[in-house]
Amino acid sequence: NRDGAQVVLGPLSGAAGLAVKKGAGEFPDATIIVAGSAAEDITMRGVAPNVFRTSYTGAQPTFPLGDYAYDQGYRKVAIVAEDYAFPYAQVGGFMKTFCARGGSVPKKIWVPIGTSDYSSAVAQIPPDVDALFVALGGTDAVNFIRQMDDFGLLDQMDILGGTVTVDGTQLASIGPLMEGVVSGSIMSGQLDNDAYKSLDRKFGELRGRPPSLFVENYYRAAKWALLALEDVDGNVEDQEALRKELLQTSFQAPGSFVSFDRYHNVVPDVYLNRVEKVNGEWRNVPIRTYSRVSQFWTFDPEQYQAAPAYDRDTPSCP
Secondary structure (H helix, E strand, C coil), rough: CCCCEEECCCCCCCHHHEEEECCHHHHCCCCEECCCCHHHHHCCCCCCCCEEEEECCCCEEEEEEHHHHHCCCEEEEEEECCCCCCHHHHHHHHHHHHHHCCCCCEEEEEEECCCCCCCCHHHCCCCCCCCCEEEEEEEHHHHHHHHHHHEEEECCCCEEEECCCCCCHHHHHHHHCCCEEEEECCCCCCCCHHHHHHHHHHHHHHHHCCCCCCCCCHHHHHHHHHHHHCCCCCCCCCCCHHHHHHHHEEEEEECCEECCCCCCEEEEEEEEEEEEEEEEEEEEEEEEEEECCCCCCCHHHHHHHHCCCCCCCCCCCC
């Protein structure tokens, strides 16, 4: 408001994204393109006319991971996740499909962001589970995986990864420890389209590593904004026209072809990735692709939104 901003890209944190959605009415003359935040309710249970999300909801990439886990023969899966909105959605999406198939989650272990000592969390993991779903990000993921290895447990238990747990950023430091881990994401480390190949090459030249999920998300958001601005001939003052063009814009992003649903959320492809070493680099290699995945998966949107939002205790299938 102070600077008269007309288009805003961001934020990243799930909690910050929810705050933007709840306060959207305070910014009627700005269009906010949520480029990273994946808390579900940003684009459901009420839609803000000036808020659009080009990234994903936390549950979108973990819906198919729940099905995959059951197909692998897992029947009991424990959870270790950070205690805030984005991991709630990641865990919720996984459990929504896994539990519907007959799986159970006997233990959910929520940890604060920035935890350095995971010994108490590790001690709570039931010894009889078939796998462990880990929804941690950044240094939290790195610390947890290294400590699981230190305790000698990493080779004794199958790991399923949340979207940011095995993102390219983490693989640069703990790739060998994550070999074979399967995760769900709207990004991969090996895709056969020109937009991905271009980003992969240019970012590699710039930073010396593959582009992460976050790089693709913000690249995508910026391109989406620019395409819509071109369609209104740069007349950003006409916010109604800009938002109409945003909603109608679709294109081939590095991650996949993308468009919006009527709730202002992106409809992308989702990948189940396995961590493998490719030409000397640890990368997420797609093993299954799910085209055009809705934030509601295959569920009825109205019934889905009528259910309680995901939190520490919802859903539950002990």
